Amino acid sequence: MYKVHCMNVIDQAGTDKLGDGYELTERLEDADAVLVRSASMHDLELPEKLKAIARAGAGVNNIPLEECAKKGIVVFNTPGANANGVKELVLAGMLLAARDISGGIQWVHENAGDPDISKKTEKSKKGFAGTEIGGKTLGVIGLGAIGVLVANAARNLGMKVLGYDPYISVEGAWNLDHHVRRVNDLDALLEESDYITIHVPAMDSTNGMIDADTIAKMKDGVVFLNFARDLLVDEKAMAAALESGKVGHYVSDFPNALSVTMKNAIVVPHLGASTEEAEVNCAVMAAKEIRRYLEEGNIINSVNFPKVDLGPVKSEGRIAIFHKNIPNMIGQISTTLSSNGVNIANLSNKSKGEFAYSLIDVESHMDEEILGKLAAIEGVYRIRKIQ
Structure with a gap:
């Protein structure tokens, strides 16, 4: 009997996939495997019998990967399981930045008690006029599961799309709309794009990659969207660029003490993968990865060991x-x-x-x-x- 500890609430569709031969345990020290979402594991004492950790999501910066590798603990993630949910929010972020929808809704709430609100609306709506995204250029940094979906959806909305990813997988290349123009130089994407969205993992080589120098190469008034990780952006440099008008809007899924005070920032409360469908998909994929590894030794979608x-x-x-x-x-x-x-x-x-x-x-x-x-x-x- 394998014992599994859930460090966060995991959708029942996932735990049901464990099936016979598995039981859930409240005690980490008894666990053969762990299912986790965002809970930090860096300060935990990992038990000797622990064999696997499955992150119901893509990012694994809450898990001590090297320590796990040295103990022979396989760490899995669920790439692509939440991709559609994030893609849809990125599209919503572009529309929120292009049209002052939030400002318009706030104006309606503020004037809800005015009996002449219909007349006043016709006079006031010009203050919330925006632009259309059709015909504009979107730059997509990172063409993994999410980046490819965003690029293809943007093409379907009539946008020109540039894609940058020196490490694109064969599967990603096959799935990418052939009208997406791949560029080998990030600077070319920065210089040509009206909108830029980033979809790369947070690691030493990518943390802070969007800094003052990078921003300086962008178009004036560019909209930058970050639904990947807040660490990818030097937010002090972004705040300065917003203040000067170099960046028109910063759309982020990561509220923090700085981002929520930035001028012209649209900050969403980390909703990228917060859909019923994404939570089910991630939980089911994580449970299947645990089962294949514990029962057969096969490793799929591990971030600290190779696929075998x-x-x-x-x-x-x-x-x-x-x-x-x-x-x-x-x-x-x-x-x-x-x-x-x-x-x-x-x-x-x-x-x-x-x-x-x-x-x-x-x-x-x-x-x-x-x-x-x-x-x-x-x-x-x-x-x-x-x-």
């Missing part, structure tokens, strides 16, 4: 080995198995940075003595006997 998939277990047994990505590890593992009379039926070894994962199907029973010999190999972090 041998399908269902069909041999006598299967073992999973977490180890350093160093020379001769496979040789040592194979030698240890063969010298103990264990034949390898199938093997997959993949690496991700300094960490590697080997999934091995064997044709004979694996006892604790053999597992102990494998665990004693220098550079091995963890051994799991799947079956």
Whole structure:
């Protein structure tokens, strides 16, 4: 029986997917796996028996990835599960910035008691006039699951679209509307775009990538949308650009002490993935990832270990080995198995940075003595006997 701890409320559609052989536990120290959304895990003592963490969402900056990797704890996320919800909010953000809808609604509320509000509306509405997004140029930084959907939707709304992503996946390239013009130089996108939206993960290489120098290259009056991570934008530089008029509007999904006080900022209370559909999709995908890993050892959508998939277990047994990505590890593992009379039926070894994962199907029973010999190999972090 596997035990799963939910650190946040996880939609029941996801926990129902765990099925027989699983039970939910209130105690982290008893958990084989964790389902989490936004709760921070950086200051937690991770239990020895913990094998996997699944983030019901895309961002994983609330999880200590390297510590987990060294303990052989696989961290999953759910890329694409909330993409449509975020895409729709990005489109709404563009429309809010193009047309003073919020100001108009506020004016209506303020004048709700005026019996002549219909007449006054016709005189006052010109104060809320805006522009149309059709025919304007949208620059999309990052063409992952969300960026591709935004780019394609913008094309369908009659916008010209530029896309920048030096690491675009084959799947992303196939799904991208062929009218989207991909640029290899970020500066070209910055200079040509009337609207810019960013969809990249927050990491050392991207944090603060939208700074004073980047903003200086943008069109005067540009609208910048950030529904990815607040860390991607130097918000002091953005505040200065809004004050000067260099940036017309900053649309952000991340309220903080600075963003909520910026001139011409439209700040949404982190609603990007807050739809019923997105929460269900993320929860279901996270639960399926946990099951495939715990029951079969297969890793899909991990952020700290490579993708390895041998399908269902069909041999006598299967073992999973977490180890350093160093020379001769496979040789040592194979030698240890063969010298103990264990034949390898199938093997997959993949690496991700300094960490590697080997999934091995064997044709004979694996006892604790053999597992102990494998665990004693220098550079091995963890051994799991799947079956």
